[in-house]
Amino acid sequence: MGDKRKQLHLNLFLMSTGHHEASWRHPNSAPERAVDVNYYVKLARTAERGKLDSLFLADSYGLPPTIKYKVLQGLEPFTLLSALAMATERIGLIGTASTTYNEPFHVARKFASLDLISGGRAGWNIVTSTGNTTAFNFRDEELPDHSDRYRRAEEFLQVVKSLWDSWEDEALVIDKQSGIYADPDKIKPISHKGDYYAVRGPLNLPRTPQGHPLLVQAGASETGKEFAAMAAEAVFTAQNNIEGGRRFYSDLKSRLAKYGRTPEEACILPGFCPIIGDTEAEAREKEQALHELTQIDYGLYRLSNLFGINLAGYPLDGPLPYADLPQTEQINSQKGRHQMFIEMARTEGLTIRQLMMRTASSRGHFSLAGTPVQIADAMERWFAEGAADGFNLMPPYLPDGLDDFVDKVVPELQNRGLFREEYTGGTLREHYGRPLPSRALLSAQLKA
Amino acid sequence: MGDKRKQLHLNLFLMSTGHHEASWRHPNSAPERAVDVNYYVKLARTAERGKLDSLFLADSYGLPPTIKYKVLQGLEPFTLLSALAMATERIGLIGTASTTYNEPFHVARKFASLDLISGGRAGWNIVTSTGNTTAFNFRDEELPDHSDRYRRAEEFLQVVKSLWDSWEDEALVIDKQSGIYADPDKIKPISHKGDYYAVRGPLNLPRTPQGHPLLVQAGASETGKEFAAMAAEAVFTAQNNIEGGRRFYSDLKSRLAKYGRTPEEACILPGFCPIIGDTEAEAREKEQALHELTQIDYGLYRLSNLFGINLAGYPLDGPLPYADLPQTEQINSQKGRHQMFIEMARTEGLTIRQLMMRTASSRGHFSLAGTPVQIADAMERWFAEGAADGFNLMPPYLPDGLDDFVDKVVPELQNRGLFREEYTGGTLREHYGRPLPSRALLSAQLKA
Numbered sequence: 001m002g003d004k005r006k007q008l009h010l011n012l013f014l015m016s017t018g019h020h021e022a023s024w025r026h027p028n029s030a031p032e033r034a035v036d037v038n039y040y041v042k043l044a045r046t047a048e049r050g051k052l053d054s055l056f057l058a059d060s061y062g063l064p065p066t067i068k069y070k071v072l073q074g075l076e077p078f079t080l081l082s083a084l085a086m087a088t089e090r091i092g093l094i095g096t097a098s099t100t101y102n103e104p105f106h107v108a109r110k111f112a113s114l115d116l117i118s119g120g121r122a123g124w125n126i127v128t129s130t131g132n133t134t135a136f137n138f139r140d141e142e143l144p145d146h147s148d149r150y151r152r153a154e155e156f157l158q159v160v161k162s163l164w165d166s167w168e169d170e171a172l173v174i175d176k177q178s179g180i181y182a183d184p185d186k187i188k189p190i191s192h193k194g195d196y197y198a199v200r201g202p203l204n205l206p207r208t209p210q211g212h213p214l215l216v217q218a219g220a221s222e223t224g225k226e227f228a229a230m231a232a233e234a235v236f237t238a239q240n241n242i243e244g245g246r247r248f249y250s251d252l253k254s255r256l257a258k259y260g261r262t263p264e265e266a267c268i269l270p271g272f273c274p275i276i277g278d279t280e281a282e283a284r285e286k287e288q289a290l291h292e293l294t295q296i297d298y299g300l301y302r303l304s305n306l307f308g309i310n311l312a313g314y315p316l317d318g319p320l321p322y323a324d325l326p327q328t329e330q331i332n333s334q335k336g337r338h339q340m341f342i343e344m345a346r347t348e349g350l351t352i353r354q355l356m357m358r359t360a361s362s363r364g365h366f367s368l369a370g371t372p373v374q375i376a377d378a379m380e381r382w383f384a385e386g387a388a389d390g391f392n393l394m395p396p397y398l399p400d401g402l403d404d405f406v407d408k409v410v411p412e413l414q415n416r417g418l419f420r421e422e423y424t425g426g427t428l429r430e431h432y433g434r435p436l437p438s439r440a441l442l443s444a445q446l447k448a
Numbered sequence: 449m450g451d452k453r454k455q456l457h458l459n460l461f462l463m464s465t466g467h468h469e470a471s472w473r474h475p476n477s478a479p480e481r482a483v484d485v486n487y488y489v490k491l492a493r494t495a496e497r498g499k500l501d502s503l504f505l506a507d508s509y510g511l512p513p514t515i516k517y518k519v520l521q522g523l524e525p526f527t528l529l530s531a532l533a534m535a536t537e538r539i540g541l542i543g544t545a546s547t548t549y550n551e552p553f554h555v556a557r558k559f560a561s562l563d564l565i566s567g568g569r570a571g572w573n574i575v576t577s578t579g580n581t582t583a584f585n586f587r588d589e590e591l592p593d594h595s596d597r598y599r600r601a602e603e604f605l606q607v608v609k610s611l612w613d614s615w616e617d618e619a620l621v622i623d624k625q626s627g628i629y630a631d632p633d634k635i636k637p638i639s640h641k642g643d644y645y646a647v648r649g650p651l652n653l654p655r656t657p658q659g660h661p662l663l664v665q666a667g668a669s670e671t672g673k674e675f676a677a678m679a680a681e682a683v684f685t686a687q688n689n690i691e692g693g694r695r696f697y698s699d700l701k702s703r704l705a706k707y708g709r710t711p712e713e714a715c716i717l718p719g720f721c722p723i724i725g726d727t728e729a730e731a732r733e734k735e736q737a738l739h740e741l742t743q744i745d746y747g748l749y750r751l752s753n754l755f756g757i758n759l760a761g762y763p764l765d766g767p768l769p770y771a772d773l774p775q776t777e778q779i780n781s782q783k784g785r786h787q788m789f790i791e792m793a794r795t796e797g798l799t800i801r802q803l804m805m806r807t808a809s810s811r812g813h814f815s816l817a818g819t820p821v822q823i824a825d826a827m828e829r830w831f832a833e834g835a836a837d838g839f840n841l842m843p844p845y846l847p848d849g850l851d852d853f854v855d856k857v858v859p860e861l862q863n864r865g866l867f868r869e870e871y872t873g874g875t876l877r878e879h880y881g882r883p884l885p886s887r888a889l890l891s892a893q894l895k896a
């Protein structure tokens with residue numbers, strides 16, 4: 001208990017009524033509160049009570065065409081996370097922002113502002129956007145292709161980091177007597193002119209508590225994994241079983257050295273949807289109840305969209321039409337998930353309907369129905385066997401799925417010495433054991 | 449007291465240490481807290497204690513080159529206002545966003561999210577940006593010209609409003625039984641394709657408490673005033689005396705009819721910097737103390753920038769070099785202020801130094817040093833004589849300047865029946881007496 005063993009990192013992937021696509025229909029869920037800030041405050045406080053490292057908001061810039069059948073994802077991340085910063089004290093606050101449909105100056109500044117407001121708890125999930133629903137809200141043009149998006153992302157990130165570094169730690173002088181507010185020699189333009197962006201800088205905010213908010217990414221393609229290896233300090237991934245988890249883990253960790261990074265510098269967090277019952281039978285009943293609320297029309301849409309082919313014409317209880325499916329290479333959106341779902345259906349011999357149900361809880365992430373001990377066992381196994389440094393928790397429905405986890409699984413993990421009993425640090429970087437980026441570090445050493 | 453007389457509307461223009469350019473050097477100000485959210489929380493709560501209609505954050509997307517001599521303006525508006533929404537209950541929260549350097553989808557969505565988070569207290573100060581310090585943080589190009597910026601603004605606003613209207617009030621069905629979450633027939637794409645923007649929509653948030661956050665603008669040029677007449681529900685303006693105030697007031701009100709609007713539909717709020725003392729002598733001493741902290745280098749920079757000419761070569765105690773000044777037409781930035789400062793210097797026969805001091809408290813806005821009664825007298829006079837529907841309060845230094853106003857001037861205004869004793873509405877629109885926009889109104893009538 002509380003020994004110096006390496007511990008898990010836990011992030012709450014917070015999404016309106018939960019991750020099961022039918023969660024909003026669950027008798028205990030509150031879909032009418034999907035845009036109610038106080039609903040999220042309560043959930044964030046529960047997560048904080050559970051000493052979780054962070055909570056995370058996914059995001060896209062468009063309304064899914066399935067709105068008839070599925071609850072809204074929630075509020076806009078920068079505004080919601082700033083609100084949550086005021087209602088919590090320690091938990092990290094990770095927001096998604098796309099490098100394809102934003103300006104680096106705005107993104108650098110909003111995360112800097114959130115980092116200041118939250119006292120060093122901000123994190124950025126860097127995404128390149130995945131669909132035309134988003135694309136058409138910005139231009140009369142489809143999503144740029146995958147490699148173009150990642151090239152843009154690389155330049156975007158470089159600009160954002162330079163802006164965060166544009167103020168030295170000691171730039172603020174604030175001498176009322178002499179009338180010197182800041183030392184202009186310690187605030188430098190970045191004068192960036194690249195293929196995609198021209199940004200002079202400097203930022204109009206001083207260096208923040210973390211220097212750089214924590215960088216998070218979830219690339220699954222080759223390019224995506226290289227990006228993660230280069231930049232990410234926490235990596236989300238969707239893996240539906242421990243073998244896949246191990247493969248991804250060693251694959252990604254092995255890519256870090258190329259960028260002069262050690263394996264510890266990127267913390268790998270597979271998604272995990274725990275369906276918790278006091279007995280295994282109860283857990284299975286909970287899972288079954290959710291499956292029964294699942295809607296075929298929505299599931300067909302979701303799978304058709306992923307596979308790039310309309311599945312409505314094929315028998316539900318027959319196999320995937322493998323011969324008719326576009327190849328992963330032709331997919332411009334979520335290549336990694338595309339591949340995973342085809343593999344899953346093939347190796348497990350699933351019908352369309354079975355694949356739909358298998359992926360309804362968590363869209364292909366690892367999901368397990370069991371007792372708190374069984375859940376903790378699985379987590380410990382992934383952790384011990386090199387498939388995870390922690391987890392991206394995806395409760396199937398809320399608030400119950402989170403309450404159960406915090407009240408029943410967290411104590412079990414704490415008893416095993418696998419999870420903190422109290423927060424030891426104040427910033428998100430400290431929770432994940434990540435040092436401040438070098439400029440701040442240097443200056444902290446000089447002060448000491 | 450509390451009778452049905454027409455009452456003033458009061459907005460707090462919240463800016464780090466206050467509006468006097470030397471405020472950060474004042475012994476009681478706290479420049480080290482300019483990026484501390486708790487500092488703003490305290491001020492917002494004071495404003496709410498004073499029953500003010502709203503508070504407002506100005507914004508620009510660049511670091512002023514005068515950072516050596518002048519405090520930062522503060523945190524980023526969307527993040528800060530969302531945080532303040534959690535720490536206050538009734539006061540309106542107005543944020544600035546530029547139509548020149550943003551995407552309409554993001555702006556529509558962030559204000560919608562803020563409106564949801566704050567329970568209907570969001571307002572948008574629509575600006576077109578005013579300088580290259582901002583411009584060069586987005587592209588390697590100067591600020592677009594004034595008329596282009598306003599054409600862009602018009603289309604931008606139209607897109608944002610359409611997005612806010614893209615969900616009907618009754619679109620959310622949320623029927624767990626039938627599995628229908630929303631009625632897609634009540635959520636419509638906007639399919640906008642214009643000269644500047646292509647946005648398909650709909651928004652990915654439902655209609656918010658206010659339908660449309662309150663629209664605020666501060667145009668001073670011909671084009672700017674036409675924009676205000678067409679769109680703004682509250683209008684900020686910089687007027688250094690009551691005559692100017694009256695001229696602007698009747699000018700702007702007379703423009704409304706052209707857009708099918710009555711004079712009541714736009715509330716005019718001149719800026720006002722009250723320097724409050726228990727005696728007139730004390731107020732004057734406070735003003736003098738601030739002037740003594742004013743820095744010539746900063747003032748020269750500010751005026752040179754406004755006039756589009758380097759004033760450093762001219763005698764400080766001589767007149768403005770009228771013959772050398774560019775004409776207002778040649779100015780691409782703040783035409784209105786440019787004209788006002790020239791007029792002020794001419795009619796009052798001011799030297800460069802005197803103009804610098806005259807405008808140091810509030811950059812040309814009306815400023816008055818006096819007792820609470822004298823301050824209230826001036827406000828009443830502007831209000832009674834058709835120069836103002838209320839004021840954009842610009843305390844010279846904070847927190848004292850706000851405390852004094854709330855503790856000493858507000859009760860005086862309340863005693864005169866000129867200002868509310870309690871909030872009567874919950875939303876920002878209600879504070880300003882503005883109805884919900886028509887779609888929401890229609891549906892509210894249908895429900896009744």
Ligand SMILES: Cc1cc2nc3c(=O)[nH]c(=O)nc-3n(C[C@H](O)[C@H](O)[C@H](O)COP(=O)(O)O)c2cc1C
Binds near residue numbers: 218222223225333
């Ligand atoms: C847990 C998780 C969360 C994600 N959140 C988002 C998100 O909020 N917005 C988004 O556009 N993409 C999101 N993605 C997609 C990834 O950013 C990425 O595009 C996807 O995993 C496919 O990888 P690739 O881009 O390398 O092909 C998420 C992926 C995972 C696994």
Ligand SMILES: Cc1cc2nc3c(=O)[nH]c(=O)nc-3n(C[C@H](O)[C@H](O)[C@H](O)COP(=O)(O)O)c2cc1C
Binds near residue numbers: 508671
């Ligand atoms: C009280 C007040 C607040 C303003 N706030 C901002 C601001 O936050 N950001 C900005 O770019 N411009 C701001 N402006 C400038 C106006 O939006 C406008 O550009 C200026 O008054 C000149 O008018 P014109 O654009 O019609 O020439 C403000 C003006 C006033 C009077």
